Amino acid sequence: MKRTSMLIESTAVAGFFMLGLWLRMAHLEREAVEHFDEGIYASVLWYDGEFNAPYPARQFYAPPLISTMMAFFSGIPWLARYAPFLPSALLGSTTILALWLLARSWFGKPAGIFISAIVALSDFHVVYSRMALTDVACLFWMIMAVGLGTRAVSRQSFRTAAAAGIVCGLAWWTKYTGWLPLAILCSGSGLWWLLQGRKSMSSIRLFGILATIVVVAAAVFAPWLWQLRDVGGYEAVVATHASYVTGWSSWTRNLSRQLTDQFLFDGLTGQLSLGLGLGFAGLLRWMSGRSTWNAAPGSSNSTIAVSFPPFSLLLRFLTAAIALSVISVRIRAPLMLICLAAGGLCGIYLWPVLQRMWQRRVVNDLSPTSPGALPLSAMDLECAATIDPTLGFCTTLTWFVGMLFSTPMYSPFSRLFFPLLAAVWLAAAGGIAWWLESNLSVARRMVGTGETAPKRTWPQKLVFLMLTAAVISSFLEFTDNNQLAFVSKDDLFRSSLFADRRSIVIDAGKIANACARDALDIDVPRDTAAPTINLNSMTPETLAAAAQIATDTGSQNAPVNESESPSPSSVKMIVYVYGEPALLFHLNQSGVTAAPVSHLNLRDFGDRPPAIPTFVVFGPHAKRTTGFWEELMQRSLNFRPVTKIDYSPSDVTLRDIFNPRWLRGHPEARQQTLEVHRVE
Numbered sequence: 001m002k003r004t005s006m007l008i009e010s011t012a013v014a015g016f017f018m019l020g021l022w023l024r025m026a027h028l029e030r031e032a033v034e035h036f037d038e039g040i041y042a043s044v045l046w047y048d049g050e051f052n053a054p055y056p057a058r059q060f061y062a063p064p065l066i067s068t069m070m071a072f073f074s075g076i077p078w079l080a081r082y083a084p085f086l087p088s089a090l091l092g093s094t095t096i097l098a099l100w101l102l103a104r105s106w107f108g109k110p111a112g113i114f115i116s117a118i119v120a121l122s123d124f125h126v127v128y129s130r131m132a133l134t135d136v137a138c139l140f141w142m143i144m145a146v147g148l149g150t151r152a153v154s155r156q157s158f159r160t161a162a163a164a165g166i167v168c169g170l171a172w173w174t175k176y177t178g179w180l181p182l183a184i185l186c187s188g189s190g191l192w193w194l195l196q197g198r199k200s201m202s203s204i205r206l207f208g209i210l211a212t213i214v215v216v217a218a219a220v221f222a223p224w225l226w227q228l229r230d231v232g233g234y235e236a237v238v239a240t241h242a243s244y245v246t247g248w249s250s251w252t253r254n255l256s257r258q259l260t261d262q263f264l265f266d267g268l269t270g271q272l273s274l275g276l277g278l279g280f281a282g283l284l285r286w287m288s289g290r291s292t293w294n295a296a297p298g299s300s301n302s303t304i305a306v307s308f309p310p311f312s313l314l315l316r317f318l319t320a321a322i323a324l325s326v327i328s329v330r331i332r333a334p335l336m337l338i339c340l341a342a343g344g345l346c347g348i349y350l351w352p353v354l355q356r357m358w359q360r361r362v363v364n365d366l367s368p369t370s371p372g373a374l375p376l377s378a379m380d381l382e383c384a385a386t387i388d389p390t391l392g393f394c395t396t397l398t399w400f401v402g403m404l405f406s407t408p409m410y411s412p413f414s415r416l417f418f419p420l421l422a423a424v425w426l427a428a429a430g431g432i433a434w435w436l437e438s439n440l441s442v443a444r445r446m447v448g449t450g451e452t453a454p455k456r457t458w459p460q461k462l463v464f465l466m467l468t469a470a471v472i473s474s475f476l477e478f479t480d481n482n483q484l485a486f487v488s489k490d491d492l493f494r495s496s497l498f499a500d501r502r503s504i505v506i507d508a509g510k511i512a513n514a515c516a517r518d519a520l521d522i523d524v525p526r527d528t529a530a531p532t533i534n535l536n537s538m539t540p541e542t543l544a545a546a547a548q549i550a551t552d553t554g555s556q557n558a559p560v561n562e563s564e565s566p567s568p569s570s571v572k573m574i575v576y577v578y579g580e581p582a583l584l585f586h587l588n589q590s591g592v593t594a595a596p597v598s599h600l601n602l603r604d605f606g607d608r609p610p611a612i613p614t615f616v617v618f619g620p621h622a623k624r625t626t627g628f629w630e631e632l633m634q635r636s637l638n639f640r641p642v643t644k645i646d647y648s649p650s651d652v653t654l655r656d657i658f659n660p661r662w663l664r665g666h667p668e669a670r671q672q673t674l675e676v677h678r679v680e
Contacts, residue, residue: 005288005379009109012280013100013116020120021093023269023497024129028082028089030500031130032586035653036621037061038132039581042084044071046588047596055581056596059231060240063224065173066134084132092129092136095143096120099422102147103429106392107354109288109383110281111433115425117277118337123267126497127652128415134175135415139422141171145181145217150395152209153189154387156201161212168213169220176237180419182217186210187402188395196390244411257412260660262334262421264651265414269497270333275325278432282317285436288379313443317436334424341400341424344431348393353437354430357384373445389430396430399423413656499650507647508586511575511617511676512568514643515592518678519573519613520566568592573613576602579622583674600635602679614679615642620649620657620672639677646671 033042043055044067058067066087074083082089096119104112119125129136148164151157164185171178189197193206228234246254289309328336348354356369361384366376385392403420410416569591576597577584587594597616604610616639622628632639649657649672658669 005284005382008280008284008287009113012113012284013097016113016116016120016276017093017096020096020126023121023126024089024093027498028085028130030498030502031082031085032502032505033084033132033582034501034504034650035131035133035656036579036581037134038084039583039585041067041134042070042132042585043581044068045074045083046585050588051595056598057231059228060237062134062175063173063178063221065170066132066137069137070132085130088129088131088133088136091140092125095125095136095140098140098143098147099425102143103426103433104385105147105151105387106385106396106426107348107389107430107433108357108385108437110285110436111429113281113284114277114432115429117273117280118270118425118428121269121273121276123270123497124262124265124334124414124417124421126269127265128418130497131652133415135418138171138175138178139418141167141174141178142181142184142419143422145171145213146184146395146399149181149185149213150188150387150391152213153185153192153197153201153206154391156205156209158209158212161209162216165213165216166220168217172217172221173224176241177419178221179217182214183402184395184399185213187398189391191398192388192391192394195394196388245409246411247409251408254408254410254412257659258408258414258417258420259334261412261414261655262417263332264655264660266332266334267497271325271328274328274333274336275321277321278324279318279321281432282314282321282436285383285440286314286317288377288383289440290377290379309440309443310447313439316439337424337428340431341427344427344429344434345393345397345400347434347438348389348430351434351438352390353441354385354389354434357381357437358387358389360384361386368444369441370445373441374447392426392430396423396426400427414652415656501650501653503648504582505586505589507645507674508583509590510645511583511643511674512587512590512592513566514645514676515573515575515613515615515678516566516568516571518615518642519571522566571613573615574610576614576616578616578618578628579625580617580619580674583617583619600631600638603638609680615676616679617674617676619674624657638679640680642676642678645674645676647674648672 033039040055040058040061043058044064047053047055048071054064058064069087070083073086074080076083079086096116099119100112100116103115125136145164145168148160148167152160152164164181168178168181171181189206189210193201193203197206225234228237231237286309290307324336357380360366360376361381364381366378366381368375400420400423403423407416407420573593575587575592575594577587577594578597578600581596584594584596600616602610602614602616618628648670654663654670658666663669
C-alpha cells in the first residue's frame, strides 16, 4: 500500500513537472527580446563585448546573475539562439519542484501535489518563464531560501541556516528584492515562536539561527555591493527604485490593476490545474487513508481486514475537483485561488488537524483522533507534514499579509505580483490539504461510532444551491442581445502561451535596411508607415520566413542598385537608439553598428554634421520619457525623417506600457511606431 501511495505522488508530480517543462520550453523559437528590461539584461550578449563595458545603468536594474547565466548559455553553440530565455525557463520549471517540496513539508503530501499542478499550469508563470526577465528566477531562489530557512528553524540547525543564507544571497544577486526571504523568515518565525515555538526553542536560539541566515546572505551579496561603489553605492540603487514607489494614495488603484492583470493572463491551463491538483491530491489521501473501515460499532475484533475509506468520500473529492475547474472558468482561477487561500488560512488556524497529524507523525501515534473513531494507519502519518504546520502557517500568513500591503505600493507592473502570488499558492495548497484531512477525520469518527450524517441545515442547503448555480452558470453567458448562450471558445482560451513575439525582429531588419539604403542615397519610402503585421493571422512558418528575409544581410559583395537592398553590415554607418534596448539587441544581431543614447545632441563637435551617416531611432519608450519631446523640438532642424515602422508588441509588453483598461478602449495602441531619422 505504501508503494501505491508513493507511486501516485511520484507519478502526479513527475507528470506535472514534465508538462510544466514542456509549456516553458516549447516553441522558444517564437520568443524574442522585446520588453524594455529584457533588452537591458540581454545586452550582456552584445554590448559588453563590443564596448568592453556593461550596458549604461544596467547595475540599477538588477544584479548580474541572470545576465551571467545568459552569457553562459550563449557559449553553447546549439543553445545560443535561446540564451536570453533559458535561465527563466529552466528555473521556472524547477520552481514546480521547489514549491512541491515546500508545501509538502509544511502541509503534507496532498498540498505538495496540489501546488505542483497549480505552478506547472499557471498561465501567468508560464508566460514570464519564457521571457528574459529576472522575476521568475528570483522567485525560485526565494522559495528555496524560505524552505531551507524554515527547515533550519524546525531542526534548530545552523548548518541548514547557512545554506538558506547562501540561497538567499543568490536571490539577491538575481534581483534587488532578493532580500525578501529574510523578512519573510524573520516575521514568520517570530510569530510562530510567540504562538508555539517558545515551548521548544529559546528566543536566543531562534535569534541565532535567523542571524546566521541574515549574515550569510549579506556576505554572499557583499561582493556586488562593493562593486556598486562605482555608481554611487547601494544608496543610488535604492534611490532609483524609490522612484517606482507610489505610496498609499495609489494602493487601491494599483491592487486593482494587479488583479486585473492576473485575470487577463488567466487561461484554460490555469483553470484546469485546480481540478487536476485537487483530483490527484484527493486520490492520494483516499488511497493512503486505509484503516479498519469495515469494523462494526463497538466491535473488539482486532483481526478485521483493513480497507479503503468509503467510496463516497472519494466521489466527494473528485466532485469538488471538477467543480473547482468549472467554476474557475467563470470567476477565473486567480480569484478561486484567493478564496482557497483565505479559507485555508482560517481553517488551518481554527481547526488544526494538520498540526495534530504532524504531532502524531513525530511520536508515531496511530490511536483514534476522537473517542470511538477508527484508528489511523502508517500511511496516514506518511502523508503528514515533516515540519511543524504552525510554522508553515505563520510564515505563509506573514508572507501573504506583508506582500498584500507592500506590492500595491509600487508601480503596478504585473511581474511584481510574483511574491504575493507564491503566498497565495501556498495558502491555497494548505487549505486543500486541511479540507481533505478534515473530511477524512469526520468520516473516521462517523464510521467508528456508527453515526449517520446529519441532515443539511438551511444554510448548508443554500450553499449547495449556490455552488450548483455557479457550476451551471460557468457554461453560460449573456450575449449583447441579453440572450443566454454557451461560453464561447475565445472566453475559454483567454491567453496564448506560445504567442509569437518576433515582430520586433522583423522590424529591426527593416530599420537596418532602411538606414543602409538612405546612407547610400537609395530611395527609401518615407511617406507611409510599413504594413502592419497581424501576428494572429500568420502561421509560425510564414512569420519565420518573414523574419529571415527581414534580417537577411545578404552578400557583402553584392552590387547595390535601386531594386536591391544593400547588406546593412557592409554599409559604413551608425544607428543610435533612444529608449529601446530590445531593438538595439536585434539591430546588433543584424550586423549594424548600433549604440544606446539618452540625448539627441548627436552632431559632431562644433555642431557639425557627422562624418559618417548617422541615424537615430526612437519609439514608445522614448515618447514617454520626460523631456524627450522638448529636446526633439529644439533639435528638429538637425534631423531628417527617413521612415516609420509599425510593429506589434506582445500583450505582456503592452500591459507594462499602458493600462489594460485603457488598451481595451484604444485598440490602435496595439500597433506602436518606431521612427527613423538621419542626423544632418
